[in-house]
Amino acid sequence: MGKMFLSHLTLSHFRSHHLVRLDLDARPVAIFGNNGAGKTNLIEAVSLFSPGRGLRRASAQDMARRPESLGWKLSGILNAPSGLHEISVTSEAGASRQVQIDNKSTPQTALASLTRVLWLIPAMDRLWIEGAEGRRRFLDRMVLSFFPGHAEASLTYEKTMRERNKLLKEQVRDAHWYAVLETQMAKTGAVIHANRVAALSRLHAAQSSSQTHFPTAELELTQSEGTMPGTEADLLEALQESRFRDMAAGRTLVGPHRTDLYGVYAAKSVPASDCSTGEQKALLISLILANARALSAEIGAPPLLLLDEVAAHLDAGRREALYHEICALGAQAWMTGTDAELFSGLGSRAQYLEVGDTSGASEVFLRD
Structure with missing residues (x-):
């Protein structure tokens, strides 16, 4: 090693x-x-x-x-x-x-x-009970540790989404203006989703195969509303269908930027958000250690x-x-x-x- x-x-x-x-x-x-x-x-x-x-x-x-x-x-x-x-x-x-x-x-x-750098800081102690943005950030730090290209895909997706949001706010209705942007968002969004799914699979395996004093967390990706479009074709179709709804909102309402991370204290079958402060902290430590073990096995070093x-x-x-x-x-x-x-x-x-x-x-x- x-x-x-x-x-x-x-x-x-x-x-x-x-x-x-x-x-x-x-x-x-x-x-x-x-x-x-x-x-x-x-x-x-x-x-x-x-x-x-x-x-x-x-x-x-x-x-x-x-x-x-x-x-x-x-x-x-x-x-x-x-x-x-x-x-x-x-x-x-x-x-x-x-x-x-x-x-x-x-x-x-x-x-x-x-x-490969992982961290746990006091500001993350409320991760399970505050907004989805913090959980996505926590998830994507773990994903990035396994898939270095995740950073570039995320940057491209966010940049393209900002351009699409600008069209939405300006009430642009010409479909040709959206076509190229939505194609790029669908391509990179599918990569982001696939990376997240693969990372959760690695974390699950690392938790299942280890002896640890910290509780196991079951993790699942959820969507703030509706079904999560995972493939490139599904996401492209969802973006096209949501265009007028998005125009009314002035922003993009479908895609991996709307994903949430749902956690459960496995031994008790209790949602992480309902656990005690100490249990929530223990779950975070458990995930950081599982991430480290999985990385160590994959890249040959912790x-x-x-x-x-x-x-x-x-x-x-x-x-x-x-x-x-x-x-x-x-x-x-x-x-x-x-x-x-x-x-x-x-x-x-x-x-x-x-x-x-x-x-x-x-x-x-x-x-x-």
Whole structure:
């Protein structure tokens, strides 16, 4: 089994960090320090080595250290089954992020083929009881880990849908204006749907074949209204038939952007939305671990895991179970917590970073 881990990470003028240089090994990374010291900023930096806007979904401008706002740079050396790769992500004075892989400029979506990064943050604790958008985003992060092309298909679909929505709002009725856009939406939408179905199948298999202390979640794709058109032909027909209804609404009402993720606590046959707060958290952890196991089997290495404040919400038994599963996977899991004692069960199986705040700047110290 191979490894995927960051052996070096540098942050320059990123969030609360002026300059940080870290040399690491493949073990989990336990990060501790007071609230507001800059712990989450470290794992947010790691999340930017994957496509998208990172675990906070922030703008490039918001990530710049203040008051300077000079721009920021992240660089890292990724050890992957394909070898060593140097990655840098930069933003100049709030401009869009620029990505380089092995000193060559590349689209952000290219990161999906190189790195696999999964995360769980406190903002996701209400995933099962809030709107469908958050669940779709959670689903698509898992899908992207299996299918790197999912990012490009999603971007193309959304761009084309925006163009169609513009026609709808302007009350354009000429069918020729819609034909090309709907054909493109049907093509990419079918890919998105197929990827989601395949990813859920992998997650189901990974949960069914493992011994874990965390509850199994049964997952199902649902549609906000009507039947979900899965094939390209079905989606094209649905878009054409919905055109006048969409025109009245001023937006597209059918397609994979209307999909929802329905979860059930399998052992109790209880919808995830009706479970206790602790059970909902355990289900999310279970899915992240299942995703990691499935990826490890598929690509020959576990992904990078980013777990923000996860240990604080687990009892001692579940905390030890989590650490055991992470170490059994061989994953470089970046975990944050306010107290070093939360990670005592890891012992020498982890490396430890203490984050402090001095004179308005975060400082990071490697601890034994």
